[in-house]
Amino acid sequence: MLKLFIALLSGLLFGAGLAASDMNNPERVQGFLDLFGNWDPALMFVMGSALIIAIPGFQILMRYRSTPFSAKRFYLPLSKAIDKDLILGAILFGMGWAIVGYCPGPAIAALGYGYGDVFIFVAAMLVGAKAHQLQK
Amino acid sequence: MFEAFQNVPYSSVLLGGALIGLSSVLLFAFNGRIAGICGMAFSLMATSLDKNIWRIVFLMGLVSGSLLYHYLTGAAYPPAPDTSLPLLIVAGLLVGYGTSMGNGCTSGHGISGLARLSPRSLVATLTFMGSAIATLYIAKHLLGATI
Numbered sequence: 001m002l003k004l005f006i007a008l009l010s011g012l013l014f015g016a017g018l019a020a021s022d023m024n025n026p027e028r029v030q031g032f033l034d035l036f037g038n039w040d041p042a043l044m045f046v047m048g049s050a051l052i053i054a055i056p057g058f059q060i061l062m063r064y065r066s067t068p069f070s071a072k073r074f075y076l077p078l079s080k081a082i083d084k085d086l087i088l089g090a091i092l093f094g095m096g097w098a099i100v101g102y103c104p105g106p107a108i109a110a111l112g113y114g115y116g117d118v119f120i121f122v123a124a125m126l127v128g129a130k131a132h133q134l135q136k
Numbered sequence: 137m138f139e140a141f142q143n144v145p146y147s148s149v150l151l152g153g154a155l156i157g158l159s160s161v162l163l164f165a166f167n168g169r170i171a172g173i174c175g176m177a178f179s180l181m182a183t184s185l186d187k188n189i190w191r192i193v194f195l196m197g198l199v200s201g202s203l204l205y206h207y208l209t210g211a212a213y214p215p216a217p218d219t220s221l222p223l224l225i226v227a228g229l230l231v232g233y234g235t236s237m238g239n240g241c242t243s244g245h246g247i248s249g250l251a252r253l254s255p256r257s258l259v260a261t262l263t264f265m266g267s268a269i270a271t272l273y274i275a276k277h278l279l280g281a282t283i
Contacts, residue, residue: 006166007190011197012204013159014171014243019205021152022145025214030283033272039140042149047246049153050160054251057161062252068168075168076252077239082259089238090245090260094267096230098275099283100217103242104174104235105198107228112199115216117224124228129178131229132236 002070015109021046024110026101033098160248163194172244173198174235219283238264 022028023046031040067073097103102110102121110118160171167190176191206213217224235241238260240249245264249257275281 003167004190004193006162007169007194008197010159010163010167010171011194012201013155013162014173014194015198015201015203016205017152017155017157017159017201018198019152019202019211020155020209021149022214023152024202026217026219027215030272033268034276035269036273036277040143041140042144045144045146045149046153046156049150050157050247051250053154053157054160054247055253057157058164058248058251059253061161061165065165068164068166070166071168073168074164075170077170077249077254077256079239080256082256085237086239086256086260087263089234089236090263091234091267092230093234093238093241094264094269095271096227096232096234097242097264098268098271099223099227099230100219102217102227102231104177104231105241105243107231108173108177108195109198109202110214112203113213113216117216117219120221121217121224121228121231124225125174125232126177126181128229128232128234129174129236130181130232132233133178133182 006070014105017050018106018109024106024113026106028101029103029106030098030101033101156243156247157251160243160251164248170244170248172240172248174232174241175239175244178232178236223283234264 018024023043028040028042031038032043100121104125107118107122107125111122163169163171176194179191180188240260245257245260250261275283
């Protein structure tokens, strides 16, 4: 039960953070990616601010805790390889991200605004992921 | 360049970033899980429901958290994407396929991965940022597309 409460609280904080920093706004995200045009550095400060908290948080936990507070273990990604899938996947993701200005977090958070286009984007995203899962 | 920095709404941007960082640390500290949103969404399609309740709860919290922020502060909703239907679908397919293939997106690699000091996540983050900046440059400034 505590685990579900933490998942809810963590989701709420993440969603509020995306809305507060205006990262649910595709124009602002595209403004950051438009480095050689009318550049908007906001996203850099959002990531910076998140990392100022997350880096010490994760490093302290990884150094001093062998298990999390309410689960059996830390579920870390198994793969350590910097391989073709990682690079090619990131390139394809970056292309799609630039075209619309949504990465998966803001796209899902923006479902709440009730825009039809966001539902279409998220549906296409799930189809794309499913296509990759089936191919594996 | 300096004007660009003057136009950043620093208080809300830094507050928002801090909330995202806090969210990622909280989920890792208590549940031992990485707050990677694409991973959560795609796991729903790959594993059984009983293993995914926490992911559904997190994603519902994500949507509610954004709405709650607008409700409590009175801030207007951001605009919908200004993209034509075919490009919207192509972009969605690319984001879904790419983040599944690369095992992560802006949250998983860009926040939690970097916070773990994972070399893999650093490479992924620099690659998708570079790819996105190049794509926008080519589409907007070389091809003159309105995206």
